[in-house]
Amino acid sequence: MATVLVTGGAGYIGSHTCVALLEAGYEVAVLDSLANSSAASIDAVGEIAGRRPRLHIADCRDESSLETVLAEVRPDAVLHFAGLKSVPDSVADPLRYYRHNLDSAAVLLAAMERNGIRQIVFSSSATVYGLPDELPVSETATTRPANPYGWTKLLIEQMIADLVRADPRWSAALLRYFNPVGAHPSGLIGEDPEGIPGNLMPYLLQVAVGRHPHLPLYGTDYPTPDGTAVRDYIHVMDLADGHLAALEHLRSSSGQTHTYNLGTGQGVSVLEVVSAMREATGHPLPHEELDRRPGDVPELWADPGQALKELGWSASRTLADMCRDAWAWQSTHPQGFRGGKA
Ligand code: NAD
Numbered sequence: 334m335a336t337v338l339v340t341g342g343a344g345y346i347g348s349h350t351c352v353a354l355l356e357a358g359y360e361v362a363v364l365d366s367l368a369n370s371s372a373a374s375i376d377a378v379g380e381i382a383g384r385r386p387r388l389h390i391a392d393c394r395d396e397s398s399l400e401t402v403l404a405e406v407r408p409d410a411v412l413h414f415a416g417l418k419s420v421p422d423s424v425a426d427p428l429r430y431y432r433h434n435l436d437s438a439a440v441l442l443a444a445m446e447r448n449g450i451r452q453i454v455f456s457s458s459a460t461v462y463g464l465p466d467e468l469p470v471s472e473t474a475t476t477r478p479a480n481p482y483g484w485t486k487l488l489i490e491q492m493i494a495d496l497v498r499a500d501p502r503w504s505a506a507l508l509r510y511f512n513p514v515g516a517h518p519s520g521l522i523g524e525d526p527e528g529i530p531g532n533l534m535p536y537l538l539q540v541a542v543g544r545h546p547h548l549p550l551y552g553t554d555y556p557t558p559d560g561t562a563v564r565d566y567i568h569v570m571d572l573a574d575g576h577l578a579a580l581e582h583l584r585s586s587s588g589q590t591h592t593y594n595l596g597t598g599q600g601v602s603v604l605e606v607v608s609a610m611r612e613a614t615g616h617p618l619p620h621e622e623l624d625r626r627p628g629d630v631p632e633l634w635a636d637p638g639q640a641l642k643e644l645g646w647s648a649s650r651t652l653a654d655m656c657r658d659a660w661a662w663q664s665t666h667p668q669g670f671r672g673g674k675a
């Protein structure tokens with residue numbers, strides 16, 4: 334069975350994907366600096382899957398550590414999740430974001446090339462589309478990132494596509510995630526943001542466990558049915574399954590770069606998420622109506638048809654599943670991994 338290296342595998346999406354990879358029979362090794370995660374997530378992955386991936390604590394930008402890890406693990410493919418992901422932080426400190434994300438990718442790809450490992454699955458983002466011309470958004474839509482974080486994703490996509498063009502022994506899948514939410518249904522792993530969450534679902538979950546009095550609701554005057562912004566929320570385990578499908582597809586994709594939207598194709602408003610979370614948590618989840626958050630687009634949802642056509646993948650979990658599973662995690666880990674189990 335194939336061996337894979339998962340960079341950023343201790344993080345939110347990486348850890349859930351590790352579970353899916355282990356359950357599908359892959360040998361899994363993780364490389365993570367633990368800059369935004371905890372080794373406890375890897376222990377929990379082992380508990381769920383019955384096999385613990387080996388964790389190499391290292392930074393993707395560190396060439397000699399990468400060399401050692403690749404020589405030891407000898408992966409057939411790499412899934413590259415490692416990177417910084419905060420939109421506001423990237424606006425405040427763009428150079429840090431460009432250096433961190435671009436260097437991580439470039440140093441990793443060069444080390445893979447030296448070691449003859451030429452299959453890569455990259456975590457891109459729907460943020461590359463910026464304000465879309467039409468909905469749903471397909472992979473051929475114009476890309477126009479509205480912030481430095483989004484630009485790092487688009488530039489890394491370009492870097493990978495150029496590499497594949499230059500050497501057809503390479504193959505790549507660029508996965509543009511929409512809004513990943515939820516957790517493994519066991520409640521043993523989940524999203525564990527440092528500080529005050531910037532994203533909707535983690536904020537709501539922290540209101541439900543009493544860490545904040547109410548949700549700040551950004552914008553009630555959008556041209557949408559209920560006035561709040563619309564997004565394509567996707568269960569993180571559906572996303573994990575999408576990685577497996579992409580990885581399988583790479584085996585027969587020499588010389589090709591595939592780009593796939595990973596979303597459900599369904600738009601859901603902020604108020605619809607609040608109402609589904611109320612149902613799942615039994616908490617009233619009060620909110621305070623505020624102005625729009627600068628940089629937010631009114632509506633964004635995917636055309637996920639390409640992934641269905643080429644990978645046979647589509648999301649199957651509902652908004653109620655996302656809320657139930659996220660609550661299974663947050664209610665048992667009110668302070669995340671750092672606080673231990675409640
Ligand atoms: P996360 O922060 O939970 O996970 C990222 C992991 O990478 C962390 O464990 C962190 O410690 C590690 N890391 C960061 N820089 C590193 C480096 N240089 N070397 C080694 N390890 C490093 O984030 P996530 O939500 O799991 O996101 C994973 C990937 O998916 C990121 O690339 C992110 O940009 C992308 N993405 C996330 C979302 C989202 O909403 N969560 C949406 C679209 C794309």
Ligand code: WQD
Binds near residue numbers: 460513548551562563
């Ligand atoms: C969703 C909606 C907010 C928090 C971000 C990144 C994107 C991608 C996914 C990485 C918006 C509203 C939010 C709150 C609120 N990440 N909201 N109160 O902005 O669609 O996407 O995460 O690639 O790049 O930009 O997700 O969860 O932050 O916001 O009212 O406290 O919820 O205004 O309308 P977003 P989000």
